Amino acid sequence: MEALLAAGFVETLFHCPACGTAGTSFSRPASLLDRRCLDCGEPVVTTVLDRFARPEAG
Numbered sequence: 335m336e337a338l339l340a341a342g343f344v345e346t347l348f349h350c351p352a353c354g355t356a357g358t359s360f361s362r363p364a365s366l367l368d369r370r371c372l373d374c375g376e377p378v379v380t381t382v383l384d385r386f387a388r389p390e391a392g
């Protein structure tokens with residue numbers, strides 16, 4: 335897992351509004367814009383999990 339993160343991957347939570355499939359996966363940030371549901375092929379909503387987000391300054 336750490337190797338994936340070091341390679342630039344982030345853990346994401348995805349949810350498909352069309353069929354309700356949800357889960358987590360590792361993705362490159364650049365590929366998040368074109369994620370599609372494995373079940374129905376519709377675009378999915380992805381969220382980068384907070385534990386990998388940078389803490390806000392201040």
Ligand SMILES: [Zn+2]
Nearest residue numbers: 350353371374
């Ligand atoms: Zn779907």
